[in-house]
Amino acid sequence: MTLSTIPTDLNEPNFVVDMQGIVKRFPGVLANDHVDFELRQGEIHALLGENGAGKSTLMNILAGLYNQDTGVIHVKEQNVSFNSPKDAIDMGIGMVHQHFMLVPTQTVTENILLGLDEPRFRLRLNKYDKKVAQLGNKFGLLVDPSAKIWQLSVGEQQRVEILKMLYRGADIFIMDEPTAVLAPSEIDSLFDNLRTMIHEGKSIIFISHKLQEVMSISDRITVLRKGKVTAEGIETKNTTRQELAKLMVGRDVVFTLDKKVKEAGDIVLSIENVHALNDKGLPALQGVSLGVHSGEVLGLAGVAGNGQRELAQVISGLRNSADGRVLLNGQQISNRPVRSGIDRGVAYIPEDRTHVGSSPNLSVTDNVIMKIYRNPPISKGLAINSAEASSFAEDLKVKYDIIVPTIETPVRLLSGGNLQRVILSRELSGKPSALIAVQPTRGLDVGAIEGVHKLLLEQREAGTxxxxxxxxxxxxxxxxxxIAVIYEGQIMGIIEDADIETIGLMMTGTKLEEISAPGVG
Ligand SMILES: Nc1ncnc2c1ncn2[C@@H]1O[C@H](COP(=O)(O)OP(=O)(O)OP(=O)(O)O)[C@@H](O)[C@H]1O
Ligand SMILES: [Mg+2]
Known part of the structure; x- marks a missing residue:
């Protein structure tokens, strides 16, 4: 080695990304306010911040989707200005978005080759399948190259997105909330994959709201609050969950809840021996019976895909049951139009907020009146009383702390946390007798989670x-x-004083009575 190749300062870390003074303004909001962000070669750098803090915006700029208003970006010491994601990929930057961008009817390999010049003839696909399999093996990203996307689990689809970027030669990875869509076991394998990628010389930016994940996987952390950096590249080992929560929301966050002791009332929601098929026509629910009392939170635990979604859909009228029934205050609501459940007082916070829970192109106002626009005072004959609708929406905006430029803003422009507040405000303002909440805090920041938990407990107090x-x-x-535990469409048991170990056993198919029986476990 000649002297001239020795770095001048051996202590200076090697930055692969250096963003300085990034400003990005959207109508009515300053999404990034002079943000500095540096990524070192070979690190996992977590980007934290409340919903709407500007994380995705900053990363979309780095990935070539948006242009910054001002600020400079260096990638591998080169001053860059991207006009498209292609430009960013050419510099080795690959982004895995929260919503996957894969073609369901095509195979894994076809999706990976999509947009590349390489030939995609059926006959030649074999050769590329091999290449994809080799790449997968190297990084532990196991997935069948000839499988169609629709046949894959969410975790596998995510692997395809990562492989797609690896195939294009990316060495800087942006993962925007990759764990929000994953089950716990899938998160473990993703983390193994990320560690392998680091071992192979890649660098990773990791966005997550889950502080324990950030503490366990990252080397350094940058925190954003309302578009500004509140902590720049602090060492993970020198911080704590409490400190990070405070940096994110600007106040102390309590991790324990004040749940009042309370006698539950009568059974309001009665699920009786419900059987139902899933989208593929296979049995998803096989005789589920549960009773939810007034003023009670009945938790339903289970690994994703064990019938939870189908159960929520049967209760809310979005799916028919093949057998059994669901009663609300003694009246059947299953196998009836969705409207009849709503009219009787069922509120539903669906898992899929962007498609089922809201209408992306409609305003906040239109979204919050969706369930009540037929009733006075919002309805005025056949028309809608827009003054009443606006004042209703304004009230909810204040009460539920929805941060949005105006109530006429289309909800697709809202951050995840604010969209969830819109849905919650609509569902809870109707004073429901029963509430079905599916993953109500998924993708929310710690402050927002605290808010949602409080709202749910308030509903419990109110007797829902x-x-x-x-x-x-x-x-x-x-x-x-x-807590009831569901496994393969059957209830494994219901426990009052739940501990994680027992629930874990039940989640993998052990019935409660088998655990409590002597000589087992
Ligand atoms: N294309 C857009 N047009 C208008 N406003 C936008 C656009 N994209 C984002 N915003 C706004 O910019 C702000 C920052 O949003 P961003 O999506 O970057 O937040 P985030 O930190 O990723 O939040 P979350 O954790 O909820 O994903 C928000 O107020 C959001 O509503
Ligand atoms: Mg985001």
Whole structure:
């Protein structure tokens, strides 16, 4: 080695990305306000911040989707100005978005080759399947190259997105909330993949709201609050969950909830021996019976895909049951139009906020009146009383702390947390007798989670029967009065004083009575 190749300062870390003074303004909001962000070669750098703090915006700029208003970006010491994602990929930057951009009817390999010049003839696909399999093996990203996308689990689809970027030679990865869509076991394998990628010389930017994940996977952390940096590249080992929460929301966040002891009332929601098929025509629910009492939170735990979604859909009228029935205050609501459940007082916070829970192109106002526009005072004969509608929406905006330029803003422009507040405000303002909440805090920041938890407990106080379907065990244990566990469409048991170990066993198919029986476990 000649002297001239020795770095002048051996202590100076090698930055692969250096963003300085990034400003990005959208109508009515300063999404990035002079943000500095540096990524070192070979690190996992977590980007934290409340919903709407500007994380995705900053990363979309780095990935060539948006242009910054001002500020400079260096990638591998080169001053860059991207006009498209292609430009960013050429510099080795690959972004894995939260919503995958894959073609469901095509194979893994076809999706990976999509947009590249390489030939995609059927006959030649074999050769590329091999290349994809080799790449997958190298990084532990196991997925069948000839499988169609629709046949894959969410975790596998995510691997395809990562492989797509690896195939294009990316060495800087932006992962925008990759764990929000994953089950706990899938998160473990993703983390293994990320560590392998680092081992192979890649660098990773990791966005997540889950502080324990950030603490376990990242080397350094940058925190944004309302578009500004509040902590720049602090070492993970020198900080704590509490400190990070405070940096994110600007106040102390309590991780324990004040759940009042309370006698549950009568059964409001009664699920009786429900059987139902899933989208593929296979049995998803096989005789589920549950009773949810007034003023009770009944938690439903389970690994994703064990019938939770189908159960929520049967209750809300979006899916028919093949057998059994669901009653609300003694009246059947299953196998009836969705409207009849709504009219009788069922509120539904669906898992899929952007498609089922809201209409992206409609305004905040239109979204919050969606369930009540037929009733006075919002309805005026056949028309809508827009003054009433606006004042209703304004009230909810204040009460639920929805941060949005105006109530006429289309909800597709809202951050995840604010969209969830719009849905919650609509569902809870109707004073429901029963509430089905599916993953209500998925993708939310710690402050927003605290807010949603408080709202759910307020509903409990008000006497609503709440069925809380969640994959977050901590959340279930904190909020629920009782926890039922579902496995392959059957209830494994219901426990009052839940502990994580017992729930874990039940989630993998052990019945409660088998655990409590002597000599087992
Ligand atoms: N294309 C856009 N047009 C208008 N406003 C936008 C656009 N994209 C983002 N915003 C606004 O910019 C702000 C920052 O949004 P951004 O999506 O970057 O937040 P985030 O930190 O990724 O939040 P979350 O954790 O909810 O994903 C928000 O107020 C958002 O409503
Ligand atoms: Mg985001």
């Amino acid at each position: 029967a709440i069925l809380l379907i969640s994959e977050e065990l901590e959340e279930l244990i904190a909020l629920s009065d009782r």
